[in-house]
Amino acid sequence: MSRVKITEYRAKKLILGDAYAGRSLSGISDVGFTKPNMVVKVDQGIKKRFKQGLVAVNVSSKEAGQKVREWEKRGFSHFLVEPYVSHEESEEQYLFLERVRTGIRVLHASSGGIDIEAHPELVKTYLINPALSYMVVPGIPEKFLKHLVEVFEKNFFSFLEINPLVVRGDEVYILDAAVLVDSAGIFFVKNGWNEEDVVEGKVRHIAEEKVQALQKTTPASLKLTILHPDGGLFFLLSGGGGSIVIADEAELNGVGRSIGNYGEYSGGPTREETHLYAREVIQLLLNSPAKKKALVIAGGIANFTDVKSTFKGIVDALSECASTLRGKGVKVFVRRGGPNEIEGLLFMEEYLKKEKLFGSVYGSGAVITSAVDDAIAFIKK
Amino acid sequence: MKKRIDKISNGVNILELTRSGRARVLVIGNHSGIIQSMLDFDFLSGKEIPSVLGIVAGNRKAEKYFFGTKEILLPCYKNIQIASEALGSKVDWMLNLQSGRRTFESTVSFFDFFPKSLGAHIFAENVPESHATELISRFGKKYFIVGPSGVGLLIPGALKLGAIGGVDAVQIKSGALTNAGNIAVGSTSGGMTNELIHAVARAGKRLSFAIAIGGDRFPVVSLTQIFALAEADSQTEGFVYFGELGGVDEYEIIELIKAKKFTKPLVAYIAGIIDEAFDEHVQFGHAKALVQTMDESARAKREALREAGVIAPDTFPQFLDALQKLPGGAYTAEEMDIEPLQGRQKSILSTRKVSDIDEGRIFVKGKKLSKGKENAFVDATLVALLGKPVQSPITRAFTEAVFEMLIDHGGNVSGAVNTMITARAGKDLVSSLASGLLTVGPRFGGAINEAARLWISGVVSQKTGLEFVAEKAKAGELILGIGHKKYRVGLPDPRVKALAEFATLLKVHPHYDFARSVEKATTSKNGKLILNIDGAIAALLLDILSECEGMSQRELQELADAEFFNAFFVIPRSVGFIAHFMEQKKNDEGLFRLPDELLFVRAETPKKTKKK
Numbered sequence: 001m002s003r004v005k006i007t008e009y010r011a012k013k014l015i016l017g018d019a020y021a022g023r024s025l026s027g028i029s030d031v032g033f034t035k036p037n038m039v040v041k042v043d044q045g046i047k048k049r050f051k052q053g054l055v056a057v058n059v060s061s062k063e064a065g066q067k068v069r070e071w072e073k074r075g076f077s078h079f080l081v082e083p084y085v086s087h088e089e090s091e092e093q094y095l096f097l098e099r100v101r102t103g104i105r106v107l108h109a110s111s112g113g114i115d116i117e118a119h120p121e122l123v124k125t126y127l128i129n130p131a132l133s134y135m136v137v138p139g140i141p142e143k144f145l146k147h148l149v150e151v152f153e154k155n156f157f158s159f160l161e162i163n164p165l166v167v168r169g170d171e172v173y174i175l176d177a178a179v180l181v182d183s184a185g186i187f188f189v190k191n192g193w194n195e196e197d198v199v200e201g202k203v204r205h206i207a208e209e210k211v212q213a214l215q216k217t218t219p220a221s222l223k224l225t226i227l228h229p230d231g232g233l234f235f236l237l238s239g240g241g242g243s244i245v246i247a248d249e250a251e252l253n254g255v256g257r258s259i260g261n262y263g264e265y266s267g268g269p270t271r272e273e274t275h276l277y278a279r280e281v282i283q284l285l286l287n288s289p290a291k292k293k294a295l296v297i298a299g300g301i302a303n304f305t306d307v308k309s310t311f312k313g314i315v316d317a318l319s320e321c322a323s324t325l326r327g328k329g330v331k332v333f334v335r336r337g338g339p340n341e342i343e344g345l346l347f348m349e350e351y352l353k354k355e356k357l358f359g360s361v362y363g364s365g366a367v368i369t370s371a372v373d374d375a376i377a378f379i380k381k
Numbered sequence: 382m383k384k385r386i387d388k389i390s391n392g393v394n395i396l397e398l399t400r401s402g403r404a405r406v407l408v409i410g411n412h413s414g415i416i417q418s419m420l421d422f423d424f425l426s427g428k429e430i431p432s433v434l435g436i437v438a439g440n441r442k443a444e445k446y447f448f449g450t451k452e453i454l455l456p457c458y459k460n461i462q463i464a465s466e467a468l469g470s471k472v473d474w475m476l477n478l479q480s481g482r483r484t485f486e487s488t489v490s491f492f493d494f495f496p497k498s499l500g501a502h503i504f505a506e507n508v509p510e511s512h513a514t515e516l517i518s519r520f521g522k523k524y525f526i527v528g529p530s531g532v533g534l535l536i537p538g539a540l541k542l543g544a545i546g547g548v549d550a551v552q553i554k555s556g557a558l559t560n561a562g563n564i565a566v567g568s569t570s571g572g573m574t575n576e577l578i579h580a581v582a583r584a585g586k587r588l589s590f591a592i593a594i595g596g597d598r599f600p601v602v603s604l605t606q607i608f609a610l611a612e613a614d615s616q617t618e619g620f621v622y623f624g625e626l627g628g629v630d631e632y633e634i635i636e637l638i639k640a641k642k643f644t645k646p647l648v649a650y651i652a653g654i655i656d657e658a659f660d661e662h663v664q665f666g667h668a669k670a671l672v673q674t675m676d677e678s679a680r681a682k683r684e685a686l687r688e689a690g691v692i693a694p695d696t697f698p699q700f701l702d703a704l705q706k707l708p709g710g711a712y713t714a715e716e717m718d719i720e721p722l723q724g725r726q727k728s729i730l731s732t733r734k735v736s737d738i739d740e741g742r743i744f745v746k747g748k749k750l751s752k753g754k755e756n757a758f759v760d761a762t763l764v765a766l767l768g769k770p771v772q773s774p775i776t777r778a779f780t781e782a783v784f785e786m787l788i789d790h791g792g793n794v795s796g797a798v799n800t801m802i803t804a805r806a807g808k809d810l811v812s813s814l815a816s817g818l819l820t821v822g823p824r825f826g827g828a829i830n831e832a833a834r835l836w837i838s839g840v841v842s843q844k845t846g847l848e849f850v851a852e853k854a855k856a857g858e859l860i861l862g863i864g865h866k867k868y869r870v871g872l873p874d875p876r877v878k879a880l881a882e883f884a885t886l887l888k889v890h891p892h893y894d895f896a897r898s899v900e901k902a903t904t905s906k907n908g909k910l911i912l913n914i915d916g917a918i919a920a921l922l923l924d925i926l927s928e929c930e931g932m933s934q935r936e937l938q939e940l941a942d943a944e945f946f947n948a949f950f951v952i953p954r955s956v957g958f959i960a961h962f963m964e965q966k967k968n969d970e971g972l973f974r975l976p977d978e979l980l981f982v983r984a985e986t987p988k989k990t991k992k993k
Contacts (some may be wrong), residue, residue: 099510101517101599131518156509184507187482227658240596241570244625245697247655248679252696256658266572267506300576301552303532303544304414337579339414339549364555364579369697 003158003180005045009080010197011160011179015151022082025068037084039175040064042076045199058084085166085173092164092175093139094123097148099158099182104128104149110139116163144172155192156185205229207280211263214276220269222277224261231260232290232379233372236281236314238299238336239266242368246298249369253376260288268305274313282317286324294359294375295325295332297348301364302338311336311344315351322355331378332357335371337364395499395525396536396590396614400561403473403499404432404540407464409487410478411438412504416455417446418548419476421722422541424449425550426559431455432540434472437464437487445731450721452728461487465494466935473499476533476542481507484529485516492520500525502533502543506597513599520601527602531595532571535578537561537588544571545593546578550719555579559717562587563709565611567604568623569594569630573652577621584704585711589617596625604630608643619646619707626653626679635689646707649686649693650700653679735765756781766948773929775886782883783918783949786876789957795820800958804965805973813965817958821951823861830946832862832919836892837937839899846898862896862916863903870908877917884921887928896920919946 009024024043038061042054049055054076056067061081068079094116096107109122116123128135130153137145152160159180166173181193211224221240233250237243243264250259261284265277285293297314318325318332332352336345345363352358359378362370408416420431431448435456438444443454458464464472475491475498477484484505491501501524503516508529520526527534533543538559546558553559556578564586568574574593581588592607594600611617620643624631631651637643656679676682686693694700743751754760756777763771763780771777792801800817808816821827839849853860868874884890896912896919903910912920926932926940940946 099514101514101603103514153511156511158510182510184481184509185511188509225659239570239572241568241573241623241625241652242576244652244655245573245576245650247658248652249697251655251658256655259655259658262655262658300570300572301547301556301579303546303571303575304548337552338547338575339552341551364552365583367698367701368576 002183004183005199006179006181006193006197007043007045007078007080007199008041008177008179009043010193011177012082012174014155014179014192015148015174015177020082022080025079025081026077035083036060037086038064038081039084040067040079040081042071043078043080044076045178058086085175087166087173087175091166091168093167095137095140095162095165097128097152097157097160099152100127102127102129104130104152106137108137108140139167141167141170141172143170155189156182158182207284210280211277214273218269218273220265220267220273222263222265222269222273224263224277224280226261226284227259228257229260229284229287230289231258232288232293233258233375234260234281234285234288234293234295235262236278236295236297237262237264238302238305238310239264242298242300245300245368246296246372249372250376253373255376255379258290258379260284260290264299265310266299266302266305269310269313271309271313271316274310275316278314278317279320282321282325285330286321286328290379292379292381293328293330294378295330296334296372296375297332298335298368298371300337300368301341302336305338306340307336307338307344308340308347309344311348315348318351318355318357322357326356330357331359331375333359333361333371333375333378335362335366335368394610394613396610396616398499399473399536400539402539404536405434405471406432406474406476406540406542407434407461407468407472407491407495408436408476408478409438409461409491410480410483410504411436411444412478412544413444413446414548415476415478415504415544418544418546418550418553419541420446420448420453421550422546422553422558424722425553425717425719426538434468435464437461445727447722447725447727450725452731454731461490461494470495470497474540474542475501477501477503477505477528479505481505481509481529484508485512488516488526489519492524498524500534501527502531503528503601504530504533504543506530508597510598513597513601517599517601525602527592528595528597528600530571530597531593531600532574533593535588535591537590543593545574545591547575550722554717554719555582557582557587557712560587560712561589561616562712563589563616563618564707565589565614565617565620566591566622567594567607567611567620568592569596569625570623571595573623577623580701580704581621584701584707585713586704586707586709587712589614598628603633605633605637608634608637612643612645617645618709620648621704621707622647622649624649624651624682626651626656626682627677629677631682631686634691635685638689638691647691648700648703648707649683649691650697651679651683651686651693654695733768736761759784762952766945767930771930773925775883775929776925779880779883779921779925780949782880783922784953786880786914787950787953787957789954789960792961795825796954796958797961800961801965802973804962805970807972810959810962813962814955814958817961818951818955821947821954826950826954827947828861828913828915829919829950830941830944832896832916833923833937833941833946835860835862836896836916836920836923837934837941839895840891841934846895846900846902849895849899850902860899860903862913862919863900864910865913866909868909868911868913870904870911874911874914876914877912880914880917880921883925887924889928890921890924892923892927893917893920915950918949922946922949 009022012020012022038059040056041049046054064081094109098105106126106128107123109116111122126137128149130149135145136142157179161178162174164175166175205226208224208226211222215222233255237246247262250256261281265274285295334348341363345361349361360371360374416433419433423432433455435458436444437458437460439457441457443456446453446455472495477488479487484503488503513529533545535541535545535558538561546552546556564581566577566581566588568577571593574591578591594604611620683693692703694703745751759777759780796817799820800813803813803816865874884893896916900912923937926937
């Protein structure tokens with residue numbers, strides 16, 4: 001399960017329902033409002049929008065339209081426009097809900113507003129049991145809080161931050177809201193949010209995008225993040241924990257700057273899935289201008305991921321460009337354990353020797369960091 | 382009020398209970414690699430019976446697995462309720478391999494039906510957070526639930542609950558999973574759990590237990606509970622822990638150590654220094670008030686652990702060195718022959734032993750016939766068909782009566798005709814018999830089984846005969862077991878009349894009563910619609926098997942599904958067909974041809990002639 005951000009528009013719509021007058025804009029600059037006082041924002045899950053000039057407050061609808069066109073030129077695509085709520089800074093409250101082991105933790109400050117981070121002493125903490133109807137946070141209308149918890153539960157929210165929140169008697173105004181939902185809840189949410197409301201993390205590279213697309217089609221786990229495209233050390237790692245240990249070893253040995261990528265495959269991907277994943281990493285390696293380059297195929301001792309079939313997928317990818325790799329003097333370093341370990345390692349060793357790409361090959365009898373240590377020594381030489 | 386069984390909060394030692402034999406598992410969902418690895422673990426641990434009692438999955442009745450080199454069939458159950466009816470309170474643990482969407486419901490159902498069990502492992506990775514917290518509040522204090530996510534729980538020699546430690550026999554050996562020692566392993570990462578298990582083995586030490594806590598935000602069994610378990614466990618003398626950046630669980634361990642609630646030597650590795658190589662910190666916007674007091678970075682957690690006296694090295698090789706210094710003897714690798722477990726070939730056909738061909742038999746003794754068993758053939762037939770000896774002389778006598786009665790019903794019936802025609806075409810005995818038997822079906826001979834199905838459904842539904850008949854009439858369905866060409870009300874079928882006397886030997890006969898109530902409804906419309914011989918055999922046999930052989934409704938249904946009741950026709954009638962065959966051979970009348978006058982050839986419909 002992971003926590004993903006949904007748009008502010010969807011968050012407010014879920015909380016306020018029909019009472020919410022805001023509109024979501026995408027690909028159109030007609031704000032559709034004729035009122036004189038509007039708020040318009042970029043709605044793509046970006047933090048610290050105010051400081052980046054991605055929010056315009058108390059503007060006319062014409063000005064709002066201009067803002068949207070301006071932001072579109074800067075590459076943004078999703079916006080939110082809503083009526084402006086005139087208020088004093090002293091009215092601004094802070095409200096935060098997060099799912100914890102024992103219920104919902106509520107943080108509240110009756111003053112402080114958007115500067116709350118500078119004043120942690122103003123924040124009071126409460127724990128709410130969503131199964132009970134009795135819940136009180138002084139300063140927040142009970143009816144609203146109850147409704148908020150209901151929405152939180154029904155829509156599999158994990159995290160909700162309203163800052164600022166303005167309360168006038170029984171009326172509440174949500175000026176800014178950020179919501180993270182539990183992605184595993186998607187099958188259970190009815191008439192709430194869906195995939196289209198999820199704000200995608202910023203993809204910086206086409207390879208990351210391809211792996212993200214591949215991930216959506218398999219129950220296995222495939223992850224890729226590019227660190228230094230000009231590095232010499234490229235990782236084809238397996239296992240959530242093991243991959244961190246191996247990457248840590250490079251960082252601890254002072255070659256962090258040489259790490260081209262971080263990523264991992266686990267959860268029993270098929271030969272074909274591993275092939276497609278490995279191809280992206282190998283392409284990154286080939287594109288790097290570094291003089292000495294090494295590929296580290298390493299991981300812990302798998303519980304159920306088949307070493308032989310995943311290695312066959314990696315060899316499928318290596319075979320697509322073996323001569324180019326050999327020409328550039330690339331060496332491959334391997335450490336892996338798990339089901340069909342011996343057959344998998346023998347197969348890999350034979351292939352690497354045949355193609356003159358062999359660096360070293362270790363099995364579960366060797367320390368998990370053996371291959372990466374050899375690779376570090378190789379690129380340092 | 383029911384007494385609450387707060388196993389976890391009352392400090393019941395789950396490990397001790399499991400080591401002493403409470404290690405019987407019900408698997409929900411299917412993952413053959415994991416299940417086979419549990420059976421291999423059991424076998425290599427020297428257990429005489431497998432820990433897996435059954436699987437709740439699919440619509441099969443059983444799945445084939447190996448226990449050692451021997452093939453076994455693990456029973457499959459459609460749902461947890463049916464599993465609990467079959468297994469009673471024998472189950473100690475659940476292994477839930479279903480997807481995250483279905484996990485919550487099946488877990489709740491399991492503990493409803495198996496309240497006396499000890500705990501579970503939930504394998505799925507995509508269980509919603511609120512489902513996990515709900516499981517914690519419902520079951521966290523009563524049961525030991527490892528997951529959601531992770532690879533499970535291992536207690537060497539006693540229980541392998543999940544993929545933990547690997548799924549092939551090579552790893553069971555290299556990880557020394559079957560021999561107990563004194564080192565506990567805990568890890569947030571499933572893969573690293575196995576790495577640590579192997580590291581402990583390579584260091585010449587053995588495990589007291591190992592748990593993959595799982596990378597989810599809300600594991601049911603918390604890290605604190607695992608450390609409390611290790612502290613309470615008399616076998617555990619040291620702890621090896623793997624953690625990662627993110628979360629604040631490690632600060633809970635520090636609290637335990639400070640409060641002297643965990644006092645055993647601890648070696649820890651916290652991974653995630655690599656995070657410092659990223660330009661931006663990948664993190665969620667936690668409230669500052671929290672983050673200010675506790676830092677979730679790997680470096681900060683590592684240093685905090687060190688301050689509390691934990692050995693928490695910087696690099697993994699240093700961590701492995703530190704692990705060597707934990708208490709515990711220097712074990713040598715176990716003598717374990719895993720060769721036979723590799724390359725096993727599953728059979729493609731399986732059955733049971735139908736009759737004992739090696740049993741010593743005596744027919745003639747001292748030049749005299751020895752006193753044989755009464756009804757010996759019928760007895761042996763029932764044993765072969767039912768798989769167990771019959772209990773009651775009523776069952777034997779009834780079968781004897783039916784067999785005798787159904788040998789033949791004259792040469793006019795379709796099966797006999799087919800047999801005779803085939804014989805006269807010059808074919809052999811087996812072909813002629815087969816051709817006769819092939820006519821057995823819904824219209825000829827096969828009605829006993831269909832009638833049995835109807836009577837079972839009628840008794841289960843508790844409908845009256847009238848309602849039942851109305852329903853069938855509305856659906857346009859025939860009621861097999863009812864109706865006769867010749868006999869009618871006032872002119873009863875003498876065979877039915879004779880068999881019906883068996884009912885007087887029974888205390889209750891619900892199927893027979895139901896059949897009669899159906900007959901009452903049908904005969905009120907048409908006097909020919911009486912309970913016929915097929916219907917009577919089916920009804921009485923159901924009642925006899927139920928009362929005299931103690932069969933449950935489910936067992937009767939299984940027999941009907943396997944067409945058992947038709948065997949009561951096919952067995953004796955084969956004798957009749959063979960007799961008709963022999964008669965043909967004896968008289969040898971040559972090839973049979975239907976005389977022209979007995980074959981009506983329908984006039985062809987005139988074709989429309991095309992106009993020229």
